[in-house]
Amino acid sequence: MLEEVLENVLGFRRPRFPLATKPLPVTTFEMPSILSFALISCDGRPFQAEVKEGDEVEAGQALGSEAGRAAVICPVKGKVTAIVRGADLRGASLARTVLINPAADTSPVAFNNLDPDKDSAEELWKRMEEAGVLTDSLCPRPLSQVIGPESGIEIDTLVVLAADREPEVSSTLALFRERKGDISTAARMLGRMCGANKVTVAVPAPLVSDARSTLSGTEVVSIPASYPETLEPLVIQRVNGTRSTRVIALETALAALDAVREGKVPSHKMVSLISPAGKGKSNLRVPLGTRLRDLFQEAGLSPRDRDKVIVGGPLRGFAQYSLDASVDQGVDAFMLIPSEEIETWTNEPCVNCGACLKVCPVKLQPGLLGKFGEFGLFDRAEEFSVDKCIECGLCAAVCTGRRPILQWIRMAKNELAKKRASQEVAETEKCETEES
Amino acid sequence: MPSESPLFTVGPPPHWRSKVSVSKTNYAFILALLPAALIGALLQSVGAGGLPALAEAPGVKLDIVAELIKELGVEGWLLGLGGSIGLLALGAGAGLVVEYIVQVIFRQPYYATNGHGVLMGMLLAMVMPPTVPWWVLFLGVAIAIVLGKQIYGGLGGYPFHPMIVGWLIILLSWGYHIRLVEHNSIAAIHPAVVFFILIGGVALVALGHVRWEVPFGIIIGVLASWALFNHLYPDNPKAGNLVEIFTTTHVILAAFFIATDQTSSPANKTGIWVYAIGIGVLYMLIRVYGKWQDPVPFAIILMNILAPLADRIRPKPREVVIQNG
Numbered sequence: 001m002l003e004e005v006l007e008n009v010l011g012f013r014r015p016r017f018p019l020a021t022k023p024l025p026v027t028t029f030e031m032p033s034i035l036s037f038a039l040i041s042c043d044g045r046p047f048q049a050e051v052k053e054g055d056e057v058e059a060g061q062a063l064g065s066e067a068g069r070a071a072v073i074c075p076v077k078g079k080v081t082a083i084v085r086g087a088d089l090r091g092a093s094l095a096r097t098v099l100i101n102p103a104a105d106t107s108p109v110a111f112n113n114l115d116p117d118k119d120s121a122e123e124l125w126k127r128m129e130e131a132g133v134l135t136d137s138l139c140p141r142p143l144s145q146v147i148g149p150e151s152g153i154e155i156d157t158l159v160v161l162a163a164d165r166e167p168e169v170s171s172t173l174a175l176f177r178e179r180k181g182d183i184s185t186a187a188r189m190l191g192r193m194c195g196a197n198k199v200t201v202a203v204p205a206p207l208v209s210d211a212r213s214t215l216s217g218t219e220v221v222s223i224p225a226s227y228p229e230t231l232e233p234l235v236i237q238r239v240n241g242t243r244s245t246r247v248i249a250l251e252t253a254l255a256a257l258d259a260v261r262e263g264k265v266p267s268h269k270m271v272s273l274i275s276p277a278g279k280g281k282s283n284l285r286v287p288l289g290t291r292l293r294d295l296f297q298e299a300g301l302s303p304r305d306r307d308k309v310i311v312g313g314p315l316r317g318f319a320q321y322s323l324d325a326s327v328d329q330g331v332d333a334f335m336l337i338p339s340e341e342i343e344t345w346t347n348e349p350c351v352n353c354g355a356c357l358k359v360c361p362v363k364l365q366p367g368l369l370g371k372f373g374e375f376g377l378f379d380r381a382e383e384f385s386v387d388k389c390i391e392c393g394l395c396a397a398v399c400t401g402r403r404p405i406l407q408w409i410r411m412a413k414n415e416l417a418k419k420r421a422s423q424e425v426a427e428t429e430k431c432e433t434e435e436s
Numbered sequence: 437m438p439s440e441s442p443l444f445t446v447g448p449p450p451h452w453r454s455k456v457s458v459s460k461t462n463y464a465f466i467l468a469l470l471p472a473a474l475i476g477a478l479l480q481s482v483g484a485g486g487l488p489a490l491a492e493a494p495g496v497k498l499d500i501v502a503e504l505i506k507e508l509g510v511e512g513w514l515l516g517l518g519g520s521i522g523l524l525a526l527g528a529g530a531g532l533v534v535e536y537i538v539q540v541i542f543r544q545p546y547y548a549t550n551g552h553g554v555l556m557g558m559l560l561a562m563v564m565p566p567t568v569p570w571w572v573l574f575l576g577v578a579i580a581i582v583l584g585k586q587i588y589g590g591l592g593g594y595p596f597h598p599m600i601v602g603w604l605i606i607l608l609s610w611g612y613h614i615r616l617v618e619h620n621s622i623a624a625i626h627p628a629v630v631f632f633i634l635i636g637g638v639a640l641v642a643l644g645h646v647r648w649e650v651p652f653g654i655i656i657g658v659l660a661s662w663a664l665f666n667h668l669y670p671d672n673p674k675a676g677n678l679v680e681i682f683t684t685t686h687v688i689l690a691a692f693f694i695a696t697d698q699t700s701s702p703a704n705k706t707g708i709w710v711y712a713i714g715i716g717v718l719y720m721l722i723r724v725y726g727k728w729q730d731p732v733p734f735a736i737i738l739m740n741i742l743a744p745l746a747d748r749i750r751p752k753p754r755e756v757v758i759q760n761g
Contacts, residue, residue, distance in 0.1 A: 306443065342447075348547070393449050398454045
């Protein structure tokens with residue numbers, strides 16, 4: 001109480017990371033002459049190529065597959081001009097990449113129309129797979145693996161997140177404004193598909209009254225318009241969710257609806273451009289597969305040596321090493337940080353200033369966890385609930401010692417996961433020896 | 437299709453970072469302290485610390501220069517001002533130089549320019565009387581930097597406030613040099629100086645360099661224990677006049693500039709309150725039952741000892757469900 005008065009009335013400084021509350025105007029990106037599709041999963045598993053150089057491809061045709069199942073779907077009709085080793089968006093080493101020259105007809109319609117309210121869930125899930133609907137998230141995965149039959153869980157509550165996840169990104173808000181009428185249908189359809197008892201639409205607080213009037217019949221939950229409240233774990237907490245609650249981004253839900261109702265393969269992605277000054281500048285509807293070089297050129301930016309090119313938002317995005325990487329269904333923003341604005345990490349000792357404690361949304365001890373990671377005390381990190389970290393990155397953003405806290409936390413998590421895996425292996429081996 | 441791409445800087449997220457840094461915080465402290473320090477130096481030389489006091493004090497510094505300048509007919513207070521400003525400069529300079537030398541010897545990265553050593557020296561100079569011999573101040577700063585700070589690995593590692601360590605050691609070892617006249621240090625010479633310290637301190641809080649709980653808690657601790665003591669023993673005058681406590685001692689300086697040191701204080705909210713109120717209460721306790729009228733260093737170092745313990749009072753993590761996707 002006293003704290004709120006001091007901070008709000010007297011303006012005592014506390015770092016804040018507000019989310020965009022108004023969508024910026026949308027421009028549609030022309031189909032570029034080359035589309036590029038990396039045959040790799042978001043966590044670095046390579047896919048099998050299903051096409052070869054010179055092949056004519058149709059919208060809806062598989063370009064890559066994994067274990068006999070289509071994994072990358074071509075969104076347009078065109079010709080495979082080359083298969084090269086290209087850059088991956090998420091920092092994996094070079095991936096096999098299919099380059100396609102799109103034909104004049106760029107329609108993404110590849111299938112017959114289904115009825116989102118009447119056709120059976122099996123049929124709709126089959127459509128998700130053949131259309132290749134992936135989740136709009138840091139690690140885009142097939143929808144059926146997240147909320148569908150392959151997820152292995154019974155979904156209780158499904159949340160459609162109609163909010164942007166990072167500051168200065170307004171792509172979801174722009175979509176919300178454009179397609180308000182479809183949101184209820186999409187949410188209802190997905191809820192029916194995954195058998196959820198409850199479907200809610202989460203919107204940022206400033207949009208709640210608007211959402212309540214347009215989405216009649218659908219439950220609307222208000223989420224504070226500040227980072228990181230719109231990240232999945234915190235959204236789940238806000239809807240009083242459990243382990244069987246799942247959050248799906250609005251754009252994924254709409255892509256699923258389009259695949260069903262209009263037979264479309266996901267073909268475009270709404271992407272926010274964040275200017276070199278760090279402000280949201282505009283929204284672009286970009287064809288999937290557009291290479292970063294075309295994207296930046298169209299945006300009027302020319303990245304130079306030592307600049308930082310980021311795909312994703314300013315707090316969770318991926319720094320790029322090449323402009324050959326291309327837009328996929330998990331990209332919601334891109335930005336360029338000029339070399340002179342780049343803040344480098346240093347490894348000064350933690351001075352216990354407590355800035356990270358103030359911003360941590362989960363009330364962890366990020367500074368301490370960072371130190372545990374730094375000195376290899378992973379068990380201690382586990383004691384201090386490192387597994388509850390949602391990796392929002394705010395601790396590192398405010399660190400006065402400029403310590404790479406998030407990386408140390410990730411390292412600790414990773415080491416703990418490895419340790420658990422090896423323990424499991426050891427235990428199974430032990431059981432097997434005992435049995436024999 | 438091989439294509440040319442510039443060579444980009446890559447790095448892990450977050451890609452945005454606040455502009456606050458350790459050195460900026462230290463410089464903010466120094467800047468916020470500077471007006472009070474300069475005004476204090478001026479008042480010290482005009483008031484208690486003019487030439488007459490200098491000449492009478494044992495172990496007087498600059499006595500040859502003083503004689504010379506007197507011969508030349510320079511005003512006494514000007515000389516005194518020179519002495520007071522000289523003290524500040526000596527403290528700050530010694531902080532910088534000693535820290536640099538220690539870091540060279542210890543082969544540490546050179547963080548001397550981050551301003552922390554300068555701040556320590558400046559703070560120590562501000563609590564010295566004008567009659568302090570230069571070598572006592574220098575020794576105090578050197579002890580603060582070497583024994584109080586660098587021996588533990590420098591900023592971030594020390595358990596006790598370095599300046600308090602330096603202050604205590606010279607107070608207990610060469611006390612006759614720094615206890616000659618009460619309330620005549622730069623920081624406590626006049627209520628106006630305390631007022632400027634307060635303004636600087638509030639500015640630090642408003643800019644977010646200082647956790648507001650610390651000065652608040654200390655002041656609350658002092659007020660509450662003063663009230664309690666006067667309630668229990670209405671006839672006992674040992675607690676003193678409240679206005680006097682706040683305007684003629686180092687409490688305000690300690691509340692905003694000394695106890696707020698980040699490394700030697702807790703960082704969790706409850707811990708900060710325990711620490712800050714503890715300092716306030718201990719201050720009054722020692723003042724009433726001890727022999728020290730202004731026991732700032734004792735109160736702070738005792739709570740420094742407790743700080744790691746107080747910092748173990750941590751909030752419960754928020755219950756979040758992390759999906760594996």
